[in-house]
Amino acid sequence: MHFQFKCPECNRAIYNRRVKTCEFCGYQFPVALLYSEDDKKRLDELDKKESRKRAKEGLKLGGSDTGSFIDGFADCGGD
Numbered sequence: 001m002h003f004q005f006k007c008p009e010c011n012r013a014i015y016n017r018r019v020k021t022c023e024f025c026g027y028q029f030p031v032a033l034l035y036s037e038d039d040k041k042r043l044d045e046l047d048k049k050e051s052r053k054r055a056k057e058g059l060k061l062g063g064s065d066t067g068s069f070i071d072g073f074a075d076c077g078g079d
């Protein structure tokens with residue numbers, strides 16, 4: 001079952017657990033309900049990796065000839 005985090009004060013669903021207060025009522029969440037510092041660091045790292053990957057893919061796709069796209073595709077399976 002998917003766990004949905006809810007504000008204990010106004011009971012609305014919180015989609016971004018990285019914020020420290022409720023977007024709706026301003027309730028300050030107990031730290032235990034939020035991501036730990038380690039979690040945040042890990043998420044930040046993932047974000048960075050993702051955006052770097054996307055930037056790379058963007059460059060490849062931006063090259064606009066099909067050949068380079070296919071090369072990139074083949075690379076993925078070549079490990």
Ligand SMILES: [Zn+2]
Pocket residue numbers: 007008009010011012022023024025026027
């Ligand atoms: Zn709230």
